[in-house]
Amino acid sequence: xxxxxxxxxxxxxxxxxxxxxxxxxxxxxxxxxxxxxxxxxxxxxxxxxxxxxxxxxxxxxxxxxxxxxxxxxxxxxxxxxxxxxxxxxxxxxxxxxxxxxxxxxxxxxxxxxxxxxxxxxxxxxxxxxxxxxxxxxxxxxxxxxxxxxxxxxxxxxxxxxxxxxxxxxxxxxxxxxxxxxxxxxxxxxxxxxxxxxxxxxxxxxxxxxxxxxxxxxxxxxxxxxxxxxxxxxxxxxxxxxxxxxxxxxxxxxxxxxxxxxxxxxxxxxxxxxxxxxxxxxxxxxxxxxxxxxxxxxxxxxxxxxxxxxxxxxxxxxxxxxxxxxxxxxxxxxxxxxxxxxxxxxxxxxxxxxxxxxxxxxxxxxxxxxxxxxxxxxxxxxxxxxxxxxxxxxxxx
Numbered sequence: 001x002x003x004x005x006x007x008x009x010x011x012x013x014x015x016x017x018x019x020x021x022x023x024x025x026x027x028x029x030x031x032x033x034x035x036x037x038x039x040x041x042x043x044x045x046x047x048x049x050x051x052x053x054x055x056x057x058x059x060x061x062x063x064x065x066x067x068x069x070x071x072x073x074x075x076x077x078x079x080x081x082x083x084x085x086x087x088x089x090x091x092x093x094x095x096x097x098x099x100x101x102x103x104x105x106x107x108x109x110x111x112x113x114x115x116x117x118x119x120x121x122x123x124x125x126x127x128x129x130x131x132x133x134x135x136x137x138x139x140x141x142x143x144x145x146x147x148x149x150x151x152x153x154x155x156x157x158x159x160x161x162x163x164x165x166x167x168x169x170x171x172x173x174x175x176x177x178x179x180x181x182x183x184x185x186x187x188x189x190x191x192x193x194x195x196x197x198x199x200x201x202x203x204x205x206x207x208x209x210x211x212x213x214x215x216x217x218x219x220x221x222x223x224x225x226x227x228x229x230x231x232x233x234x235x236x237x238x239x240x241x242x243x244x245x246x247x248x249x250x251x252x253x254x255x256x257x258x259x260x261x262x263x264x265x266x267x268x269x270x271x272x273x274x275x276x277x278x279x280x281x282x283x284x285x286x287x288x289x290x291x292x293x294x295x296x297x298x299x300x301x302x303x304x305x306x307x308x309x310x311x312x313x314x315x316x317x318x319x320x321x322x323x324x325x326x327x328x329x330x331x332x333x334x335x336x337x338x339x340x341x342x343x344x345x346x347x348x349x350x351x352x353x354x355x356x357x358x359x360x361x362x363x364x365x366x367x368x369x370x371x372x373x374x375x376x377x378x379x380x381x382x383x384x385x386x387x388x389x390x391x392x393x394x395x396x
Contacts, residue, residue: 036383036384036385036386037375037376037377037379037383037384037385037386038375038376038385038386038387038388038391039336039343039372039373039374039375039376039379039385039386039387039388040372040373040374040375040387040388040389040390040391041338041370041371041372041373041387042321042322042325042370042371042373043368043369043370043371044319044321044361044365044366044367044368044369044370044371045319045320045367045368046317046318046319046320046367047317047318047319047320048314048315048316048317048318048320049314049315049320049352049354049358050311050312050313050314050315050354051247051250051312051315051352051353051354051355052309052310052311052312052354052355053243053244053247053248053251053309053310053312054243054307054308054309054310054355055241055242055243055244055286055289055307055308055310056241056242056305056306056307056308057239057240057241057242057291057305057306057308058239058240058303058304058305058306059237059238059239059300059301059302059303059304059306060237060238060239060240060302060303061232061233061234061236061237061238061302062233062236062237062238062290063207063232063233063236064212064230064231064232064233065206065207065209065230065231065232066227066229066230067092067093067203067205067227067228067229067230067231068203068222068225068226068227068228068229069095069200069201069203069222069224069225069226069228070200070224070225071197071200071224072221072222072223072224073095073096073098073201073221073222074095074096074219074220074221074222075093075094075095075096075216075217075218075219075220075221075222075228076094076095076096076218077093077094077218078092078093078214078216078217078218078228078229079091079092079093079094080092080093080211080214080229081211081214082211082212082213082214083210083211084210084211085208085209085210085211086205086208086209086210086211086231087205087208088205088206088207088208089204089205090204090205091202091203091204092203092204092205092211092228092229093203093216093228093229094201094202094203095201095202095203095222096201097198097201100194100197100198100201101198103194104191104194104195104198107187107190107191107194108191110187111184111187111188111191114180114183114184114187115184117180117183117184118177118180118181118183118184121173121176121177121180122177122180124173124176125170125173125174125176125177128166128169128170128172128173129170129173131166131169132166132167132169132170135162135163135165135166136163136166138159138162139159139160139162139163142155142156142159143156143159143160203228203229205231207231207233208233209231209232209233209234210231210232210233210234211229211230211231212230212231212232212302213227213229213230214228214229215227215228215229215230216228232302234296235296237293237296237300237302238274238290238291238292238293239259239271239290239291239292239293239306239308240288240290241288241289241290241291241306241308242281242284242286242287242288243286243287243288243289243310244285244286244287245280245285245286245287246285247353248287249352250312250313250352251273251276251287251289251310251312252273252276253273253274253275253276254272254273255272255273255310255311255312256270256271256272256310256311257270257271257272257273257291257308257309257310257311258270258271258308258309258311259271259291259293259306259307259308260306260307260308260309261297261300261304261305261306262304262305262306262307263299263300263301263304264297269293269294269295269297270293270294270295271291271292271293271294271308272291272292272294273289273290273291273310274290274291274292275289275290276288276289276290277289277290289310291308291310309355312352315351315352315360318351318360318361318362319360319361319362319365319366319367320358320359320360320361321335321358321359321361321365321371321373322357322358322359322373323353323357323358323359324357324373324374325371325372325373326348326350326359327345327379329345332345332347333347333348333350334346334347334348334364335348335361335364335365335371335372336371336372336375336379337365337369337370337371337372338370338371338372338385338387341385342381342383342384342385343372343379343380343381343383343385344381345379345381346364346365347364348361348362348363348364348365349361349362349363349364350362372385374391375391376391
C-alpha cells in the first residue's frame with residue numbers, strides 16, 4: 001500500500017477545512033447571529049367588522065328609597081325584614097310619638113270648644129238680627145207718628161237712637177261670629193299639623209319594593225333623615241358599567257348588549273344601553289354607562305358583578321390588519337411593510353378595533369401590501385428577513 005505524499009495530505013486537510021468553514025458559515029447564516037430574522041406576514045386587505053366594547057359593571061337599582069323619620073326620635077317597632085316585598089302604603093316601622101297623642105287630644109278639645117263658641121255667637125247674631133228688625137219697624141212707625149204730630153220730636157229722636165244702637169249691636173255680633181270662625185279655622189289647622197306630625201311617625205312604603213337593608217331596631221334613637229330601612233324597585237335593576245375611554249367612539253344609547261353574570265358565567269343575557277353618564281372617571285380613564293336587562297333574570301342581586309359586551313355599529317370599509325402588526329417608533333405609530341423583501345416602517349392612522357384583535361387602518365397602506373405581524377426580534381430597515389408561516393421553535 002502506497003503512503004500518501006505530503007502534498008496530497010495537505011490538499012486533503014485543506015479540503016476538510018474548507019468543508020468545515022462552509023458548514024460553519026451555513027449554520028451561521030441560517031440559524032446564527034447572521035441569519036435573517038424570521039417574520040410572519042399578512043396581506044393588507046379591505047374589509048369591515050362590527051366592533052365590540054367590553055366592560056365590567058355591578059348591578060344597581062335605578063330607583064331606591066331610604067325610609068326614615070323627618071324628626072329625631074326613638075324607634076318603637078320595625079315590621080319588615082331584609083328580603084321582604086312590600087306594597088305601597090304598607091306600614092314598615094313606627095316611631096315613638098312621645099306626647100303627640102296628648103297634644104292631639106288637647107287640640108281636639110280646644111277645637112270642640114271653639115265650635116261651641118262659634119255656635120253660641122251665631123245664635124247671638126240671630127237674636128241681634130231679630131231685635132234690630134223689630135227696632136227698625138218701631139222706628140218707622142214712630143217717625144210716621146212724628147210727621148202727624150201725634151208724638152213729640154224728642155220721642156222720635158230717642159227711637160232713632162235705638163235704631164243706631166241696634167245696628168251697632170248687629171255689626172258687633174257679625175264681627176264676633178267672624179272671629180269665632182277664624183279661631184275655629186286656626187285651631188283646625190293646628191290640629192291638622194299635629195296630626196301630620198303624628199302620621200309621619202308611621203313609616204309607610206311609598207311604592208311597591210323590596211327591603212334590602214334594615215339599619216335600625218326597636219329602641220334605637222335616630223336623628224332626622226337617618227334611615228331605618230332601604231327599599232329598591234326590583235324591576236329597575238340595571239348594570240353600572242365602566243368602559244375604556246380610548247375605545248368608546250360610537251357609544252350611543254340603544255346599542256345592544258350581551259350580559260354575563262358572575263353567578264352564571266355560562267349564560268349570556270340580552271340587554272341594551274339606556275344611559276351614558278355625562279361625567280367620566282379621569283383617574284381610570286373610563287366612561288360610565290348604564291345597561292338594562294331586556295328581561296330581568298331570576299335571582300339577580302344588587303352589587304353582583306357582570307361582564308358587559310356592547311355591539312357597536314358596523315364600520316365602513318377600510319384596510320383591516322391584526323392589532324399585533326402595529327408597532328411604535330418614537331412618537332409614530334405604524335407597521336413594517338415588506339418592500340422587495342426588506343422591511344420598511346410605514347406610519348399609519350388607525351380607526352376602530354374589534355375584541356378579536358382586528359384594527360382599521362385609515363391611512364398609510366394599500367390593499368395587497370405585505371405587512372409584518374410577528375418577528376423574532378425588533379426590526380430595523382437594514383435587517384434581512386425571512387417569511388415563515390409561524391414562529392414556532394421548529395420552523396426551519
